[in-house]
Amino acid sequence: MTLSNRTWFALFIAAALVAFGLGLLATGLGSRQEEAPARTFVTPIGDQERDPAVWGMNFPLEYRNWQRSSPAQPQPAAPAELFAGYGFARDFNRTRSGFPDGQHPATCLDCHDPRTMKLRVGQKAFSEALARRGVDLAKASDQDLRTYVCAQCHSTYTFRRDEGLDFPHEKGLKSDEILKALEERGVTDWTHGVSGTPMVKLRGPAYELGSQGVHAFRGVTCSDCHMPYIQEEGTRIASHQLHRPLRNPLEAQCIPCHRWPGSELKARVEDIQSSHRELQKRAEAALLSAHQALAKREIPEARTLLRRAQAHWDFVASEGSDGFHAPQEAARNLAMAIDLARQAELTVRSSSPAP
Numbered sequence: 001m002t003l004s005n006r007t008w009f010a011l012f013i014a015a016a017l018v019a020f021g022l023g024l025l026a027t028g029l030g031s032r033q034e035e036a037p038a039r040t041f042v043t044p045i046g047d048q049e050r051d052p053a054v055w056g057m058n059f060p061l062e063y064r065n066w067q068r069s070s071p072a073q074p075q076p077a078a079p080a081e082l083f084a085g086y087g088f089a090r091d092f093n094r095t096r097s098g099f100p101d102g103q104h105p106a107t108c109l110d111c112h113d114p115r116t117m118k119l120r121v122g123q124k125a126f127s128e129a130l131a132r133r134g135v136d137l138a139k140a141s142d143q144d145l146r147t148y149v150c151a152q153c154h155s156t157y158t159f160r161r162d163e164g165l166d167f168p169h170e171k172g173l174k175s176d177e178i179l180k181a182l183e184e185r186g187v188t189d190w191t192h193g194v195s196g197t198p199m200v201k202l203r204g205p206a207y208e209l210g211s212q213g214v215h216a217f218r219g220v221t222c223s224d225c226h227m228p229y230i231q232e233e234g235t236r237i238a239s240h241q242l243h244r245p246l247r248n249p250l251e252a253q254c255i256p257c258h259r260w261p262g263s264e265l266k267a268r269v270e271d272i273q274s275s276h277r278e279l280q281k282r283a284e285a286a287l288l289s290a291h292q293a294l295a296k297r298e299i300p301e302a303r304t305l306l307r308r309a310q311a312h313w314d315f316v317a318s319e320g321s322d323g324f325h326a327p328q329e330a331a332r333n334l335a336m337a338i339d340l341a342r343q344a345e346l347t348v349r350s351s352s353p354a355p
């Protein structure tokens with residue numbers, strides 16, 4: 001017995017309708033972008049348009065929100081002696097100078113395609129670094145992009161011979177792997193003014209440290225916490241102030257996933273941070289002591305130990321979240337710093353006395 005052509009056709013149409021319906025359901029569930037109100041362009045935006053005011057003609061809510069300064073929060077400074085002899089002028093990417101106080105320096109073009117407004121990574125050197133790790137940015141999910149748009153600036157960087165930006169990510173994102181990549185490049189950022197140690201500078205690796213934490217492991221992105229949905233002039237938008245979460249009501253950022261009261265969440269963050277700062281102070285004491293012990297002594301093994309010790313400390317000290325992004329990995333780095341610094345000092349003490 002065979003089914004007639006007409007029956008086959010009817011079955012085919014029914015199956016197609018079911019598949020189409022499932023497809024609609026899947027895109028509806030998967031995309032957060034669709035929840036935002038539809039916006040249309042009032043005026044086209046040039047491919048290289050860096051002026052946010054031009055973007056703001058089309059998207060005034062995000063523009064006004066982005067523009068609104070949030071008071072900068074002073075961070076406790078690291079002991080200056082750890083950076084003896086270092087010229088901070090080299091860190092051009094990382095200073096607030098040139099921006100209104102508290103306003104975040106990223107502009108629309110850094111994160112959005114001017115024609116479609118889709119998220120995209122403006123920093124070419126970062127896409128190249130991803131490619132070297134086997135990640136094809138063109139195939140990245142919307143969710144991954146919500147981290148990459150931040151990672152393009154909040155990663156440690158160095159300079160190639162031609163002075164171009166370079167991200168030492170090819171061996172992996174853990175501090176030890178980054179240190180190995182920097183050592184293979186033969187990077188020395190400065191010679192320490194007290195101990196004469198050739199040093200490397202880590203520059204704000206929030207992405208690398210964050211990648212080791214439970215939030216990244218569970219697929220939570222930078223934007224989930226730093227760009228929560230808020231009401232701007234009565235419309236729901238992603239917050240574009242990009243400031244530290246503890247300055248927003250935590251309800252907006254954390255409660256969608258955590259059912260704890262805001263006060264408890266804040267207390268938990270502060271507890272993680274104060275344990276971190278305690279360990280960080282001890283690491284700083286160990287590093288200072290090692291720099292002094294190595295002063296005027298030329299012992300290459302001791303200098304190698306000290307350079308690595310300070311790099312582990314700097315990895316978390318320059319990162320900015322006081323350990324919150326990955327508490328256990330941050331603590332491991334500080335333990336490494338303390339241990340290697342003390343080893344450096346022991347190496348000096350056990351070698352023949354200074355002439």
Ligand code: HEC
Pocket residue numbers: 032033036039052055056059062063066106107108109110111112117119142146149150223227236237238239240
């Ligand atoms: C640091 C990166 C970054 C910068 C800079 C940035 N945006 Fe966004 N923008 C995002 C992210 C992330 C989203 C959320 C996208 C999503 O829903 O996944 C977003 C969403 C949007 C949306 C969609 C509606 C909404 O609010 O959720 C618009 C429109 C928008 N941005 C406009 C702008 C304009 C205009 C500027 C410049 C004044 C700007 N953005 C600067 C990252 C950025």
Ligand code: HEC
Pocket residue numbers: 070071072073093094095096102104105106107110111149150151152153154222223226227242243244245
């Ligand atoms: C174009 C580069 C760039 C991009 C893109 C970028 N940032 Fe930043 N961000 C900076 C610089 C530079 C600073 C200032 C750092 C300093 O003061 O040392 C900063 C500061 C910050 C601060 C501290 C602000 C404060 O109030 O103290 C936070 C938090 C932050 N960024 C989060 C993010 C997040 C989240 C994203 C992605 C949605 C992002 N940034 C994208 C360059 C960038």
Ligand code: HEC
Pocket residue numbers: 147150151154206207208210211215216220221222223224225226244245246247269319320321322324325
């Ligand atoms: C689970 C939520 C969460 C996620 C995910 C997250 N952050 Fe944070 N971030 C925080 C908290 C909380 C702080 C500490 C705020 C404070 O101390 O005021 C912080 C601090 C920071 C700071 C320090 C600001 C400064 O003044 O130096 C930067 C920069 C930053 N985050 C960037 C990022 C980037 C980039 C990512 C993604 C790779 C990310 N964050 C992912 C919650 C988060």
Ligand code: HEC
Pocket residue numbers: 214215218220221224225245250253254255256257258265266268269327
């Ligand atoms: C998109 C979802 C999401 C958001 C937003 C989010 N978290 Fe989480 N958080 C998780 C997940 C998933 C875990 C892993 C444990 C679990 O499943 O509960 C976790 C774990 C934690 C832990 C315990 C792990 C640790 O490292 O000690 C703390 C503390 C925490 N989150 C704080 C926060 C704070 C504070 C915020 C807001 C700034 C926040 N989270 C925002 C999903 C989220």
